[in-house]
Every structure is written in structure tokens, then in C-alpha cells.
Amino acid sequence: xxxxxxxxPIPEQxxxxxxxxxxxVALGYTEEQALIEANRCLQCKDAPCIKGCPVNIDIPxxxxxxxxxxxxxxxxxxxxxxxxxxxxxxVCPQETQCEAYCTLKKIGEPVxxxxxxxxxxxxxxxxxxxxxxxxKKYNKKVAVVGSGPAGLTxxxxxxxxxxxxxxxxxxxxxxGVLIYGIPEFRLPKRIVRTEVEYIKSLGxxxxxxxxxxxxxxxxxxxKEYDAVFIGTGxxxxxxxNIPGENLxxxxxxxxxxxxxxxxxxxxxxxxDTPVKIGKIVGVIGGxxxxxxxxxxxxxxxxxxxxxxxxxxxxxxxxxxxxIIHAKEEGIKFNFLVSPVRFLGDIEGRVIxxxxxxxxxxxxxxxxxxxxxxIPNSNFVxxxxxxxxxxxxxxxxxxxxTTPDLLVDNRSGVILIDKNTGKTSKEKVFAGGDVTSGSAxxxxxxxxxxxxxxxxFKLLVGE
Amino acid sequence: xxxxxxxKALAPKVKLIKIKAPLISKKALPGQFVVLRIYEKxxxxxxxxxxxxxSEESITIVxxxxxxxxxxxxxxxTGDSILDLVGPLGNPSEIEKYNVVIGVGGGVGIAxxxxxxxxxxxxxxxxxxxxxxxxxxxxxxxxxxxxxxDETYITTDDGSLGRKGLVTDVLKxxxxxxxxxxxxxxxxxxMMKVVSDLTKSYNVPTIVSLNPIMVDGTGMCGGCRVNVGxxxxxxxxxxPEFDGHLVDFxxxxxxxxxxxxxxxxxxxxxxxxxxxxxxxxxx
Numbered sequence: 001x002x003x004x005x006x007x008x009p010i011p012e013q014x015x016x017x018x019x020x021x022x023x024x025v026a027l028g029y030t031e032e033q034a035l036i037e038a039n040r041c042l043q044c045k046d047a048p049c050i051k052g053c054p055v056n057i058d059i060p061x062x063x064x065x066x067x068x069x070x071x072x073x074x075x076x077x078x079x080x081x082x083x084x085x086x087x088x089x090x091v092c093p094q095e096t097q098c099e100a101y102c103t104l105k106k107i108g109e110p111v112x113x114x115x116x117x118x119x120x121x122x123x124x125x126x127x128x129x130x131x132x133x134x135x136k137k138y139n140k141k142v143a144v145v146g147s148g149p150a151g152l153t154x155x156x157x158x159x160x161x162x163x164x165x166x167x168x169x170x171x172x173x174x175x176g177v178l179i180y181g182i183p184e185f186r187l188p189k190r191i192v193r194t195e196v197e198y199i200k201s202l203g204x205x206x207x208x209x210x211x212x213x214x215x216x217x218x219x220x221x222x223k224e225y226d227a228v229f230i231g232t233g234x235x236x237x238x239x240x241n242i243p244g245e246n247l248x249x250x251x252x253x254x255x256x257x258x259x260x261x262x263x264x265x266x267x268x269x270x271x272d273t274p275v276k277i278g279k280i281v282g283v284i285g286g287x288x289x290x291x292x293x294x295x296x297x298x299x300x301x302x303x304x305x306x307x308x309x310x311x312x313x314x315x316x317x318x319x320x321x322x323i324i325h326a327k328e329e330g331i332k333f334n335f336l337v338s339p340v341r342f343l344g345d346i347e348g349r350v351i352x353x354x355x356x357x358x359x360x361x362x363x364x365x366x367x368x369x370x371x372x373x374i375p376n377s378n379f380v381x382x383x384x385x386x387x388x389x390x391x392x393x394x395x396x397x398x399x400x401t402t403p404d405l406l407v408d409n410r411s412g413v414i415l416i417d418k419n420t421g422k423t424s425k426e427k428v429f430a431g432g433d434v435t436s437g438s439a440x441x442x443x444x445x446x447x448x449x450x451x452x453x454x455x456f457k458l459l460v461g462e
Numbered sequence: 463x464x465x466x467x468x469x470k471a472l473a474p475k476v477k478l479i480k481i482k483a484p485l486i487s488k489k490a491l492p493g494q495f496v497v498l499r500i501y502e503k504x505x506x507x508x509x510x511x512x513x514x515x516x517s518e519e520s521i522t523i524v525x526x527x528x529x530x531x532x533x534x535x536x537x538x539x540t541g542d543s544i545l546d547l548v549g550p551l552g553n554p555s556e557i558e559k560y561n562v563v564i565g566v567g568g569g570v571g572i573a574x575x576x577x578x579x580x581x582x583x584x585x586x587x588x589x590x591x592x593x594x595x596x597x598x599x600x601x602x603x604x605x606x607x608x609x610x611x612d613e614t615y616i617t618t619d620d621g622s623l624g625r626k627g628l629v630t631d632v633l634k635x636x637x638x639x640x641x642x643x644x645x646x647x648x649x650x651x652x653m654m655k656v657v658s659d660l661t662k663s664y665n666v667p668t669i670v671s672l673n674p675i676m677v678d679g680t681g682m683c684g685g686c687r688v689n690v691g692x693x694x695x696x697x698x699x700x701x702p703e704f705d706g707h708l709v710d711f712x713x714x715x716x717x718x719x720x721x722x723x724x725x726x727x728x729x730x731x732x733x734x735x736x737x738x739x740x741x742x743x744x745x
Contacts, residue, residue, distance in 0.1 A: 272505040
């Protein structure tokens, strides 16, 4: 039988329905679909896909196990390298990672590795997950700061190696960006909770409502723990710093998404946290967070949602799949325009945005062509809500209270040795967005794995 | 869960609760605040720490019942618990020897002012307080304040206690006649604005403690951003105390009204179905 050129499509909620609810958009493969897709895999000897995976999942082996319907073993194989497969199966940018290296790309589309990962992860969640036996326990304690993808990975890996781990989380619920940032329709919170439960089942203790840097400092943690891992992410929103930015109706994407996702403002007034939804919403930025915010605003009843981006579609950092979903749902894209100032009414509410037209120049340090303003091209765009999604930087609280921790002054990221995750401070490791600036879930997990290995080496030896 | 170990009514709709919180009690410094969430469906609200007692591992907060969350909080009793409590948050007050300091307090702000004045006194300052309320019963923490301050002046709108008038009337006289080195003003935003406007003309450094709408309290949402000297500052991590002469109070006053309609709706539904609400969070 010849190899099918295209990926087996994944069933999705119809557009006209999904824009009215927060249910997941992609519904996941049926067993039949998963088997068809798994059979497309060529089982390449050199497995090029693995080198695209930041946590080195043995991809051909798990796909072969699916082919043989040995799903229990398939998920076990994935979990040797990845503690959060139901999450990564949904939110990883596979197109630039594992799938980018798939041999099948030479004749058509790559194997849908992410969808297959999700299939077996969901299979395990539905039947109840296995708790791996921990062979040997060591009398060592590690504190992990932050319960996002990096922290959960470090904690999970160390726990499986026999180290005692306590995670400190500032919010009332663990999961970090998986809980407060990524919307329900892309990553259901019940999935995140199950993954967190799995980490806890390995013996990891999670303490919520602790803001490290305020409630307790890194130095105080070091008195009680043998090592500390900082995985606090890039949680501080950036603003444009243009006039009118404090008008009512202008949110950072972090605030908007936190209100909706973590605090469940989409269920106001059943839940007490409100959120304002405008009729015409402008979302500034072109990344995944901008797409998430735009699609969330649409689901909450906005009449029109506009992406406002200063470059073109080609330079957008958002995943292709997210852009397609946003377009299908009716999000409007405005390219080559940059905000100059916001306009407000007498009550301080935003009523418009002044935009300047841009053109693309030479590539800048990010490799993308740099937007250049076109003189005298300003115009006013009427809207009544704005979400600023132009990126986040690490929260400064730990830096402020740990003077001997070296941090890049410009970007605010904690400086580490990338090969080990070691910071400038003894026994303190870091990884994820707090060391890289905002990146992906899987990169944070990759950094977490490296740190876990090196923390173990420090405390126990090779 | 964080247990309420004491509860007192201080004035109409103003309550004091002591909450068992060992870590926060150990750490809290004057000027800092906590964020709490009462129950699963609740919102997160910031409240200033009015006092702490490390020996019984407690913190004290004083609040006015305004909306649903504070009304719900007011219904809790000794022995009840709060689901989430996080802190201490924000920067502590800069307690130094300034020489002569005035603390201006209004409403529940008097309770927030108390630990700061206490620390200023311990540092060797001559501390004058000017506290006020609508009428006598609203002037809370009077005894505590009088005990630690070298001079205490009280004003009420109706003259039922102290002098009839506003805190700024007394403040103006003090500024005219005395040499004042620093002022702390904590109370309703409009009071802090009026005080700051007044002290600016006398060029006396004035610290205000802002209470904007907040979600996380840790610097990750920016909902509490204020304009201080033309720069965006986050009240939760850059404040809550700022130089009153640089704060754009007019903008803050507008932003405080962001959710007026939603707050009204929430309160209305709460008052209509009070019994059920209480039952559901006690589960």
C-alpha cells in the first residue's frame, strides 16, 4: 500500500458552534484515525524526528506501539521523556520541531506526531494513569519555584529519580501558563489538572499561595533545601508605553487571559471575577498569545476582533494552525500598522486607536524584516477594547530579593549555563521562560530536563 | 485554608478579622498587603495588613463592606476559613528617622496607617496623626493611634467627634505652623488626592498607599497600573506606596470605576440569594 501523502485530518468542532463556546476546538483522533496515521510512519532507522524534539521522545518507537495497538506501552514510552504528554500533544509547535524533520515531508505532509501523542495521552487519561515505581529514594530535598511546564518537568523527573521535591506556586492553582494563559478551547483545564495530579502522584508536594521573593526568599529556601530550581516563567506583561494606555478597556493579554482562564470570568456572575468585552476589539501583537486573546474575546461576544500587527502574516510568530483557526473563526487581520496612541472618552474609556502605516525594511536581529513607519500615514481606528499582546518578560521579584543571582539587565532573564541549567548562585538552577524570555511550553520542559539531570548529579552524583 | 481566629465590628460596615497565617505573620512589614480569595468562585482582592502578632501567628485586616466579596467576608465568623491567602505583597514602607511626621488617615485607611505610624514612632520620629470619618462611629483605631502618636487630631464631617470638618483642615493648619518632614496619607483615593494637592504647595514629601483594582498582586497582569510621574507603575510590585505628588489621581479615580456595572450586578445577585451563597462556600 502506498504511503498516504497527507495527514489524517483531526476532527474539529464546527466553526459556527465553537465560536460560541469554550470547548476544545480539535477533538482528537479516534482509534481508527490514529491507526491510519500511525501507519504512515516510515520507521526511519536514523529517526530524524527525535532531533527536533526538545525532550527527545523516542517517536518512531511510540508510533510503532500505536500501530500494534499497544497503547499502554506507547504512553509509557512517551512518559520516559515527557511528563506532560496530553499538554504537549495539544500545544507544541510540532511543525517547527519533530514534524519539521519527518522524512515524509519530501513527498507530502509529515506524520501527525503531535496528534498521535495526544491520542495515547488521552487514552491513558481516560483509563486512569499508571504511577511508575520509584526504585530508590535519596535523602535529598529540592525546592522548585513555579509550577508551569519547566517546574513540573523538573519536579517530575527528580521525583522519578528518587529526590524529594516541593513546588512553590504563587497562584492558588498549579500549572502556571497552562492554567492562566492558554485558553480552555486549546488546552482544557481538566487536562492540566490531570497532568498536575500525575506529578503529585510521583510524590511531589505542591504548595500554592507562596510568592517566592515575597513570602519567602531564595536564600531562605536554600537553608531548608539542598537545591533550588527557578522556573517562574516570563510572567510580567509588556506595554507599548504610548499615550492613553491606562484608559479603561485596555488590558494586557496576561490580565485578560488570567481573568478568563484562571478566574473564570467567562462564567461571570456565577464566578465573581468580571471581564469587560467590547463590541470592537483590537488585539495588538502577532504571537500565539495574541491569537488566544482574540479568539477568547470573540467567544465572549465581541462583534469584531481585529489583530493589529506591525509586520505581515509571514513574520507572525504565531503557530500556523492558530492563525488558520483564528481566520476560520472570523478574526480580522490588519497588517503593517503600528499603534501611536489611544483615544478615550470623558469617563476614561478607550474609544479609538491611532495607527501608523508601516513598510518592511531589512531583517533585524530577530531575522524578521523590520517594520519602518511611513510618514504622514496615521489614521484613527474606532474600537472599544484593546488587548496588548506584545510579549512578556520575567517577573522581577526574585531578582529584587536575590542580589547575587546574575540577571541580564536588558531582558531581565536569569543567566544560566545552558548545558546544565546552573545559575551564578550556588545550588540554584533555572530554566524555561525565566531564562529564555517567552518561548514555548516544550522548550521550557527541555530546559527542565537538563536542570533535573544536573541537580541530581550535584546532589547524588552520576 | 486560613482560619479566622477573631472578628470584631469596628464601625457600621467596617470589620476587623484576625487570620491565622504563620508565614505571612512572620514576614509582614508595615505598608504591605495580602491578596485573598474567600471561596472557589471568588475573586482575588487586595487588603492592607493592619497588624500582625507572630506569637499567635496571625495577621489583622480591616475592611469596609462595599461589594459582594467584602460583604461575604463580613459574614464569616471566628472559626470560618478563607480558601486562599497570599502575602505579604508589595514593598514595605520606608521607615526612617525623618523627625516630624504626620499620618493622615480616613475611613479604613486609618487601620492601614496604624502599623506605619507605630514603626515610625519606634524609629524615633515625632508622630502626629490626623484621622477622620463621617461621624464619631467611623473613626476606627482611635485608641491604638492615640496610644502611639505624640499628638492626635480627629475630624468628623458632622462634628460628632473632634473637630467638624475634613482632615485637610487640620493638616493645613499644621503645615502653616509647624515644620513637617514627611507625611503619610492613607484613605479614600479622593482624600489622598486632596491631601497630596495641599502638601505639594508646602513642598512636604507625601506618601500615599494606593488601592487600585488588582488580580494577582504579583506583577503579572498590570491591572493595577497607575501613572506616577508620567511612567506606568504596577501598584502590586512597584508600590503600593508612591510619592503622592507624582500620582495621577484623576486617572486612578476613573480606573477604579472600570467594573461599576458588574460590581452592582454581582452585589444584587448576592443579596437576592444570600442564604444559598453562604451554604455553597461552606461545603
